[in-house]
Amino acid sequence: MTFLLALDQGTTSSRAIVFDAEGRALAIAQREFEQHFPAPDRVEHDAQEIWRTQRDVAIEALARARLDASDIRAIGITNQRETTVVWDRRTLEPIGRAIVWQDRRTADRCARLRDEGHEPTIRAKTGLMLDPYFSATKIAWMLDHHDGARARADRGELAFGTIDSWLVARLTNGSHHVTDVSNASRTSLVDLATRDWDDELLAMFDVPRSVLPDIVPSSGVVADASVEGLRGIPIAGILGDQQAALAGQACLEPGEAKNTYGTGCFLLLNTGGNVPHSDSGLLSTVAWTFGDVTSYALEGSVFIGGAAVQWLRDGLGILESSSEIEPLARSVPDSGDLVFVPALAGLGTPHWDPHARGILVGITRGTTAAHIARATLEGIAHQVVDLTSAMQADTNTAISELRVDGGAASNDLLLQIQADLLRVPVVRPDILETTALGTAYAAGLATGVWNEPDEIRQNWREDARFEPRMSDAEAEQARERWAEAVERSRGWAKH
Numbered sequence: 283m284t285f286l287l288a289l290d291q292g293t294t295s296s297r298a299i300v301f302d303a304e305g306r307a308l309a310i311a312q313r314e315f316e317q318h319f320p321a322p323d324r325v326e327h328d329a330q331e332i333w334r335t336q337r338d339v340a341i342e343a344l345a346r347a348r349l350d351a352s353d354i355r356a357i358g359i360t361n362q363r364e365t366t367v368v369w370d371r372r373t374l375e376p377i378g379r380a381i382v383w384q385d386r387r388t389a390d391r392c393a394r395l396r397d398e399g400h401e402p403t404i405r406a407k408t409g410l411m412l413d414p415y416f417s418a419t420k421i422a423w424m425l426d427h428h429d430g431a432r433a434r435a436d437r438g439e440l441a442f443g444t445i446d447s448w449l450v451a452r453l454t455n456g457s458h459h460v461t462d463v464s465n466a467s468r469t470s471l472v473d474l475a476t477r478d479w480d481d482e483l484l485a486m487f488d489v490p491r492s493v494l495p496d497i498v499p500s501s502g503v504v505a506d507a508s509v510e511g512l513r514g515i516p517i518a519g520i521l522g523d524q525q526a527a528l529a530g531q532a533c534l535e536p537g538e539a540k541n542t543y544g545t546g547c548f549l550l551l552n553t554g555g556n557v558p559h560s561d562s563g564l565l566s567t568v569a570w571t572f573g574d575v576t577s578y579a580l581e582g583s584v585f586i587g588g589a590a591v592q593w594l595r596d597g598l599g600i601l602e603s604s605s606e607i608e609p610l611a612r613s614v615p616d617s618g619d620l621v622f623v624p625a626l627a628g629l630g631t632p633h634w635d636p637h638a639r640g641i642l643v644g645i646t647r648g649t650t651a652a653h654i655a656r657a658t659l660e661g662i663a664h665q666v667v668d669l670t671s672a673m674q675a676d677t678n679t680a681i682s683e684l685r686v687d688g689g690a691a692s693n694d695l696l697l698q699i700q701a702d703l704l705r706v707p708v709v710r711p712d713i714l715e716t717t718a719l720g721t722a723y724a725a726g727l728a729t730g731v732w733n734e735p736d737e738i739r740q741n742w743r744e745d746a747r748f749e750p751r752m753s754d755a756e757a758e759q760a761r762e763r764w765a766e767a768v769e770r771s772r773g774w775a776k777h
Contacts, residue, residue, distance in 0.1 A: 284355050288715075289449060290717055291445050292361075292545065293589075294592065296315065297310065297339060298339040299719075300344065304741055305713060305722075305742075306713075307718075309346035313339055316328065316331065321387070323389070325385045326379035337452070341511040351513055352514070357517045357519070357725060358722045358724050359519065359520045361445035361522065366421055368442050369443075371440065372439070377424065377431055377434075378427075378428050384585055386628055395487075396412055403482070404486070408471075409557065409567060410470050410566070411565065417469040417470065418489055419487060436490060441459050450505070450517060459496065461497060461498070462522075463499065465520070465522045471483045477576065498520070499573070501570070501573065501724040501725070502728050503518045516728075517725075525567070525720070526717045526724070527717045529720035530718070530723065533685065534552065534735050536552050539551040540684075541684055543688035545587060546588075550569070550581050551677070563582075565580070565582070565583065567579050570724065582672055582673060583631050584666065585630045587665070587690065589624075590658050593626060607655050608694065608696070618644070621643045621763055621766075622640070622641070622657040623643075623770075625640050633668075633768070637776045641774070642654070643770060660699055661764075662690070664703060680706075682706060684700070687710070694748075697746075698748050706750070707747050712743045
């Protein structure tokens with residue numbers, strides 16, 4: 283038997299999954315970690331807590347599978363993207379909390395860069411919008427707001443990394459400072475044409491080259507782990523979480539797309555070897571480099587997807603657990619004309635408004651927790667339709683079906699609402715752990731478990747298909763109400 287260990291470091295939890303060569307999950311371990319919100323526009327993580335939880339679940343997953351390090355062919359790492367860590371190269375001590383991808387603190391810095399006329403260059407080179415979402419302005423903020431950090435960076439004492447880089451550094455006791463091309467392409471510091479750090483962008487964002495990791499392929503042996511419990515296992519796959527889900531869904535050919543319902547929602551379309559261009563606010567990104575072949579993708583990003591459900595649980599106390607939302611939402615036939623725009627961290631694609639804020643419209647004395655729960659699911663689904671509409675406009679191609687994954691894809695009501703609003707079938711695979719599976723595929727391709735990417739297609743199997751039930755007129759009316767509510771949410775934080 284051949285086994286692979288996937289480390290799936292997400293926005294709210296660290297997970298580890300042991301897979302076999304047929305893509306079956308043999309053991310899973312997961313631990314949530316603390317979310318820090320020091321100001322309304324700020325979201326932070328303790329990078330050391332991320333490392334501890336990720337290490338511990340990796341060892342726990344091996345124990346649950348009754349395996350040890352010698353049984354594992356390779357480790358694959360997939361991670362929340364854009365989240366920024368800066369640490370001391372010698373001590374591996376972060377200079378402060380990690381700034382999470384949802385964080386909006388650099389909105390004013392982005393506005394200044396826009397006013398200075400830099401946005402066209404950034405868009406043309408990186409394929410990304412000028413937005414606080416991406417890592418570049420986060421790096422500069424950390425260097426400018428921690429005492430002596432810039433001087434330490436100039437002396438070569440500090441390292442920057444997204445979470446993949448941080449985990450590799452910890453797994454190798456600091457001997458390797460790398461990131462893969464998919465994660466690097468999300469920093470706003472990489473030219474998509476060269477897939478390398480770009481000096482003009484570094485100067486624009488005021489990021490010193492001295493802190494940057496080496497860029498490596500998504501599939502390839504980087505180093506052997508050197509920590510207790512995992513020692514000797516090759517680290518052979520690294521993929522940003524959404525690119526990993528694209529691979530895990532076996533969307534390996536141009537024109538194949540998936541949507542992931544995680545903390546946010548992310549729609550990716552494989553465009554093959556062609557760097558895509560968007561006129562509709564979508565992002566161009568590297569999908570992966572497998573061997574010597576690089577694939578690109580067109581991406582739409584929703585900042586708050588499943589996180590809206592967590593807010594109902596942790597912020598409002600409507601739910602005791604996230605799984606309660608489906609039965610609660612099913613207890614009412616509709617949302618009672620309530621619309622929830624979950625712009626709790628601004629709006630992403632296609633609006634790109636960091637100043638938008640969440641809004642509940644249509645509240646009456648008859649509004650109940652069940653109506654809010656159902657409106658939350660509808661709000662998540664509406665945002666995904668916004669993404670697909672933008673993607674269809676850019677590609678002039680209609681989506682015939684949507685493959686879905688992520689934790690919230692287990693919610694049948696959400697997927698039925700999605701099919702109703704999208705007007706095409708929504709298809710769920712039998713393995714929802716596609717993010718972890720994708721990086722396991724990357725690690726397995728690098729270590730001979732599979733020889734060609736096409737070999738992993740046979741592991742994809744359909745679990746459920748949701749067909750549209752709502753009438754076209756009803757769907758159109760719902761979309762019009764949604765658009766009206768979105769406009770009311772925009773620019774709120776500017777007031």
